[in-house]
Amino acid sequence: MSVTIRLPDGNEKKYDHPVEVIQVAEDISPGLARAAMAAELDGKLCDTSTAIAEGVHELRILTNKDDESLEVLRHTTAHVLAQAVTELFGPEVQYTIGPALTDDFQYGFYYDFSLPQSIGIEDLAKIEKKMKEIISAKLPIERIVLPVDQAKEQFEKLGQDYKVEMINDLVTNEAVETLSLYKQADFVDMCRGPHLGNTGKIKAFKLLSTAGAYWRGDEKNQMLTRIYGTAFFDRKELNAHIERIAEAKKRDHRIIGKQLGLFHFSDAVGPGLPLWKPKGAVIRRELEDWLRGELIKRGYDSVYTPHIGKLELYETSGHYPYYEHGLFPTIQLEDGSGYLLKPM
Structure with missing residues (x-):
């Protein structure tokens, strides 16, 4: 067989045997292999353990300097969270979905659970401790591709009803025939990936809050427990992010508005319905007048319609x-x- 790898700098690597992404990285330099988080193979993100097929391919090794790697890091951290919650709270835990978030100011990932007991913010320290144990173990993260029937059977044995429901929907809506699973120790999750090569590559994370969330966002479905967190490549970045969150909370308009006497909320009126006080009314009127003036400058005419x-x-x-x-x-x-x- 013949495998040709074209690298971003124009160089090529040629192999006459099967090769994985991480082996290519190792051939470029051992340092790059250690720093590798994931890869882009022919324009698609993949794991560093991905086997490269025969033929000519474009390959870019992703490190913590690449934007795509942050999503991979956070997605893997969400899986570690699910593993920790499952180990702490037992086999009755149902883990549903846990995406990475890269555009959210505060959060970097979350995972939704159906739990045998209620948990709150006070439980996050215990969950973080378990996550750190999993990270310290440097567990290899293995991608497994199975026929749909086998994947479904595996989650049925695990008692993961939500995963079974998701598999059924994928078969119905997308006619999928195979599914990719990711395994670290005894924990298995269904996921497209990619993920880090092992849990030890997670260097800095923090669980931030808990909340309720309906399964699939439908209030007719069961209320789940959502755990939010974030992750970065080093502790300095994480600490800076936590400080930004704290500063933003100090500038929350709901807090500042009350402190400055701009508006008032009353349970008798309803949540989210402000009563504007005199100072707030002045600010609101000034903003409305400014906006109206800008619209007139730009040639807009006003009309009024009934409520x-x-x-x-x-x-x-x-x-x-x-x-x-x-x-x-x-x-x-x-x-x-x-x-x-x-x-x-």
């Missing part, structure tokens, strides 16, 4: 079927006609 409209108006526009359950109830008049409050 309510006939139900048929929203049916004609096509909005009603999509917003029906998120709107205030229809106002029914004696003549049988229905009106809705303007949603925007």
Whole structure:
């Protein structure tokens, strides 16, 4: 066989035998192999353990200097979180989904669980301790590709009902025939990847909060426990991020607004519905006047529409079927006609 690897600097590596990404990295330099987090093979992200098929390929080894690596790091940390929670709280733990977040200001990943007991912010230290044990063990992370039936059977044996449901949906909606699983020690998760080569490559992480989340975002489904966290390549970056979060909380408009006497919230009125005080009303009016002036400068004309409209108006526009359950109830008049409050 013949494998040709084209590198970003224009150089090529040639092999007459099967080769994995990490072996190519090792041939370039041992330092690069140690620093490798993942790779881009022919434009697609992959693990460093990926076997390269016969033929000519474009390969880029990703280290912590590459933006793509941060997502891989955080995704692997989410898997370590799931493993830690499963080991701490027992086989009744159902782990669902745990994506990496790269565009969120505060969080870097989360994982949703169905748990045999309730947990809160006070439990995060215990979970972090278990995660650190898993990271210190430098567990190899193995990618396994199985036929759908075998993957489903494995999760059925593990009692992971949510994973089985997800597999069934993938078969129905995408007609998948195989699935990739990732295994570290005895923990197995279904995932497209890629992931770090071993858990020891996680250097700095922090669990930040817990929250409730409906399965698949549907309030008709079971409420799950979501654990949020973040991860970086070194402790300095992590500490700087935590400091930014703390500073941002000090500047939370809900806190500053109350401190400055701009607005007030009342349970009698409803959550998220501010009552503007005189100082706040001045600021709001100034902003409205500025915005109105900018629109006029740009040639816009103002129009005013009623705050309510006939139900048929929203049916004609096509909005009603999509917003029906998120709107205030229809106002029914004696003549049988229905009106809705303007949603925007």
